[in-house]
Amino acid sequence: MTETDAPDDTAPTPLAARAPVRPESPAFAEFPIRPEIVTALEDVGIIRTFAIQELTLPIALAGSDLIGQARTGTGKTLGFGVPLLNRLELPGAKGAPPQALVVAPTRELAVQVAGDIGAAGKRLGVRVLTIYGGRAYDPQVAGLKRGVDLVVGTPGRLLDLVQQGHLRLGSVRILVLDEADEMLDLGFLPDIEKLMALLPGERQTMLFSATMPGPIVALARQFLRQPTQIRADHSHDDPAAIEHVDQFAYRAHALDKPQLLAKVLHSRGRGLTLIFTRTKRTAAKVADDLVERGFAAAAIHGDLGQGAREQALRAFRSGKIDVLVATDVAARGLDVEGITHVINYQAPEDEKTYVHRIGRTARAGASGTAVTLVDWDELPRWKLICDALGLPFHEPAETYSTSEHLFLELDIPADAGSTLPRAERTRAGLDAEQLEDLGGRDAKSRHRRRPGERGERGERGERSERSQRGDRAERGERAERPDRPRRSRTRVRTRSGEPLTPPAPRSSGPTEATEASGPTGPSRPSEASDGEAPKQRVRRRRRGGGGDGSNSPGPE
Numbered sequence: 011m012t013e014t015d016a017p018d019d020t021a022p023t024p025l026a027a028r029a030p031v032r033p034e035s036p037a038f039a040e041f042p043i044r045p046e047i048v049t050a051l052e053d054v055g056i057i058r059t060f061a062i063q064e065l066t067l068p069i070a071l072a073g074s075d076l077i078g079q080a081r082t083g084t085g086k087t088l089g090f091g092v093p094l095l096n097r098l099e100l101p102g103a104k105g106a107p108p109q110a111l112v113v114a115p116t117r118e119l120a121v122q123v124a125g126d127i128g129a130a131g132k133r134l135g136v137r138v139l140t141i142y143g144g145r146a147y148d149p150q151v152a153g154l155k156r157g158v159d160l161v162v163g164t165p166g167r168l169l170d171l172v173q174q175g176h177l178r179l180g181s182v183r184i185l186v187l188d189e190a191d192e193m194l195d196l197g198f199l200p201d202i203e204k205l206m207a208l209l210p211g212e213r214q215t216m217l218f219s220a221t222m223p224g225p226i227v228a229l230a231r232q233f234l235r236q237p238t239q240i241r242a243d244h245s246h247d248d249p250a251a252i253e254h255v256d257q258f259a260y261r262a263h264a265l266d267k268p269q270l271l272a273k274v275l276h277s278r279g280r281g282l283t284l285i286f287t288r289t290k291r292t293a294a295k296v297a298d299d300l301v302e303r304g305f306a307a308a309a310i311h312g313d314l315g316q317g318a319r320e321q322a323l324r325a326f327r328s329g330k331i332d333v334l335v336a337t338d339v340a341a342r343g344l345d346v347e348g349i350t351h352v353i354n355y356q357a358p359e360d361e362k363t364y365v366h367r368i369g370r371t372a373r374a375g376a377s378g379t380a381v382t383l384v385d386w387d388e389l390p391r392w393k394l395i396c397d398a399l400g401l402p403f404h405e406p407a408e409t410y411s412t413s414e415h416l417f418l419e420l421d422i423p424a425d426a427g428s429t430l431p432r433a434e435r436t437r438a439g440l441d442a443e444q445l446e447d448l449g450g451r452d453a454k455s456r457h458r459r460r461p462g463e464r465g466e467r468g469e470r471g472e473r474s475e476r477s478q479r480g481d482r483a484e485r486g487e488r489a490e491r492p493d494r495p496r497r498s499r500t501r502v503r504t505r506s507g508e509p510l511t512p513p514a515p516r517s518s519g520p521t522e523a524t525e526a527s528g529p530t531g532p533s534r535p536s537e538a539s540d541g542e543a544p545k546q547r548v549r550r551r552r553r554g555g556g557g558d559g560s561n562s563p564g565p566e
Contacts, residue, residue: 024054024125024129025054025056025125025126025129025130031058031059031060032058033058035058035059035060035061035064036058036059036064037057037058037059038051038056038057038058038059038092039057041067041068041071042071042096043067043071043092043096044095044096044134046131046133046134047092047095047096047130047131047133047134049133050129050130050131050132050133051088051092051130054129056088059085060084060085060089060242061080061084061242062078062080062084062085062086062089062240062242063085063086063088063089063092065078065240065242066078066086066089066090066093066240067089067092067093069238069240070089070090070092070093070094070214070216071093071096071097073097073214074214074236074237074238075214075215075216075234075235075236075237075238076216076217076237076238076239076240077216077217077218077219077222077230077234077237077238077239077240078090078216078217078218078219078240078242079218079219079220079221079222079239079240079241079242080218080220080240080241080242084242086188086218086242087122087123087126087127087188088126088130089218090112090186090188090216090218091123091126091127091130092130093216094110094112094127094160094184094186095127095130095131095134095136097110097183097184097214098110098131098134098136098159098160098184100134100135100136100159101135102137102157102158102159103157104156104157105155105156105157106157106158106159106181107154107157107158107177107178107179107180107181107182108139108158108159108160108161108177108179108181108182109159109160109181109182109183109184110159110160110161110182110183110184110185110186111160111161111162111163111168111179111182111184111185111186111205111209112124112127112160112161112162112163112185112186112188113163113164113165113168113185113186113187113188113193113202113205114162114163114164114188114189115164115165115188115189115192115193115196115198116164116192117142117143117144117164117316117319118323118344119188119189119344120140120141120142120162120163120164121140121142122344122345123162123188124138124139124140124160124162127160127162136159136160137156137157137158137159137160138158138159138160138161138162139153139154139158139160139161139162140162140163141161141162141163141164141167141168141171141177142163142164142167143164143166143167143170143316144315144316144319145316147171150167150171150176151171151176154171154176154177155176161177164198165193165198165201165202165205166198166201168201168205169201169204169205172205172208179205179208179209179210180210181210182209182210182213183210183212183213183214184213184214184215184216185206185209185213185214185215185216186215186216186217186218187202187215187216187217187218187219188218189218189219189220190202190217190218190219190226190229191219191220191221191222191223191226191362192366194223194225194226199225199229202229203229206233215233215234215235215237217229217230217234217237220362220365220366221362254372254376254377254378255368255371255372255377255378255379255380256377256378256379256380257368257379257380257381257382257401257403258379258380258381258382258419258420259381259382259384259392259401259403259406260381260382260383260384260406260407260409260416261384261385261386261389261406261407261408261409262383262384262385262409262410263385263386263410264385266410266411267355267383267385268296268299268428269411269428270383270409270410270411270416271285271296271300271353271355271383272300272303272305272411272427272428272429272430273411273416273417273422273426273428274351274353274381274416274420274422275300275305275333275430276422276423276426276427276430277351277379277420277421277422278421278422278423279350279421280332280350280351281332281348281349281350281351282326282329282332282333282334282346282348282349282350282351283332283333283334283349283350283351283352283353284334284336284344284346284349284351284352284353284370284371285333285334285335285336285352285353285355286336286337286338286352286353286354286355286356286358286367287335287336287337287355287356288337288338288356288358288359289337289356290311290312290313290337292355292356293309293310293311293335293336293337294309294311294313294335296309296335296355297309297333297335300333300335303428303429303430304429304430304431304432304434304435305332305333305430306330306331306332306333306435306437306438306439306440307331307332307333307334307335307440308321308322308325308326308331308333308334308335308440309322309334309335309336310322310323310334310335310336310337311336311337312337317445318445321440321443321444321445322334322440322443323344324443325438325439325440325442325443326346327346328443329437330437330438330439330440330442330443331437331439331440332437335355338358338363338366338367344370346370349370349371349378350371350377350378350379351371351378351379351380351381352367352368352370352371352378352379352380352381353380353381353382353383354367354380354381354382354383355383356383356385356388357382357383357384357385357388357391357392357395358382358395359391360391360394360395360398361394361395361398361399364382364395364399365399367380368380379420381420382403382406384406392404392406411428
């Protein structure tokens with residue numbers, strides 16, 4: 011029986027044959043693979059191999075190190091997952107440390123990889139545990155104590171558990187680094203080097219990457235032993251050569267982009283749509299605007315807690331929402347069937363990011379559409395991307411939400427408006443998906459903002475009592491203290507030491523009698539009558555008075 015962290019994880023896309031393969035491709039049964047694995051793959055309709063799997067399996071099954079270079083969506087997970095399962099010693103002992111380790115750059119990719127390998131090894135009873143940040147430590151530590159055969163995780167949390175002594179790597183015989191170039195971009199390379207230094211020297215290492223930048227080559231030379239390099243698809247870095255993706259680029263003004271985007275979402279035949287932005291703030295803003303226009307949309311970015319991110323992913327996979335606005339954090343490992351459109355709301359940073367973004371559509375041979383909106387200040391960067399990839403979009407046509415060529419090229423109805431008609435608002439929306447309380451530490455998480463609500467920097471929205479008190483203090487207002495009584499104070503205005511208005515009496519005693527005094531002398535108290543308490547004489551310093559300290563007036 012397969013043991014996974016599935017009850018707490020985002021439900022991955024089920025393993026299935028979602029694209030045709032060449033009839034001449036070899037079948038998995040033709041390789042020296044355990045019959046249980048072959049049967050599990052046949053149960054989901056996977057019989058023959060993709061190109062990357064055909065090239066990878068003979069080398070990986072022999073236990074040799076390899077470097078696999080292939081774009082996302084080519085089926086490389088089974089390329090290393092099947093040999094990994096085939097070499098595990100099963101069943102593992104109770105409380106045993108992992109025999110294999112798969113490191114992925116993002117939580118979404120880790121969950122997807124664990125789901126695919128778990129499905130392929132379900133008849134072997136393999137125990138797979140997914141480990142990543144943003145979740146409580148206790149369930150992951152408990153899973154390690156029960157014993158696992160394979161751990162799939164992200165570098166940061168893996169290193170934390172190793173340093174805490176919960177994850178023991180001394181028995182790892184197989185290491186897989188998936189999407190190594192993305193781990194380099196996210197700054198995980200130092201953590202990867204620390205993890206690899208803790209592993210046994212006698213192991214098999216498989217490294218997969220869409221591109222091979224210099225630091226990744228240096229990493230391979232340092233930690234891999236005479237690896238065989240495989241490049242399954244020579245067109246992986248040339249999106250123009252991907253025949254199943256229709257690519258469009260438009261020069262759009264920032265103020266007109268929301269309207270233009272709404273028109274694009276009216277395209278005929280549009281299914282699930284993934285919109286990429288460069289910043290987290292833009293992702294949240296675009297998602298809120300689309301919700302106000304009636305579209306079933308949600309955002310996913312680094313400032314969201316893990317529970318909110320998984321809520322959005324589950325809603326997107328299940329079809330409760332059909333528009334997901336994301337930063338590049340979702341560019342890797344987001345394997346969702348049925349994505350027909352990828353829209354670059356802002357031009358990507360470089361050609362590699364562009365390849366990974368549009369790779370979310372046309373997965374495994376399916377067809378799709380990629381639309382890029384280029385602002386005027388993004389033109390120099392966009393031209394560099396076109397030069398690197400050989401794209402014919404160096405001078406995108408100036409396009410507005412009313413441009414006729416936009417409607418014609420993207421098959422948008424002529425009467426399409428900037429909002430979704432109420433009759434077409436049939437999806438349940440993000441609120442229909444339950445938000446789980448994961449119990450982890452989400453210091454950076456923010457709740458998803460509703461239309462009309464705002465968050466930081468003086469924007470509207472509910473704030474905590476502490477924040478409100480702080481704001482009052484900054485404005486100079488005093489917070490009331492009901493547990494402390496107010497003090498009665500009497501203030502007297504004076505001029506040159508003389509009171510302008512006599513102070514109110516402090517007690518209810520007899521009224522003080524006064525005599526008229528000169529312009530410079532104080533009034534003398536009258537003699538106390540019989541039975542009355544004598545009045546206390548008040549000594550005041552007088553300007554120009556005598557120096558004997560008496561209360562007599564000075565000379566006039």
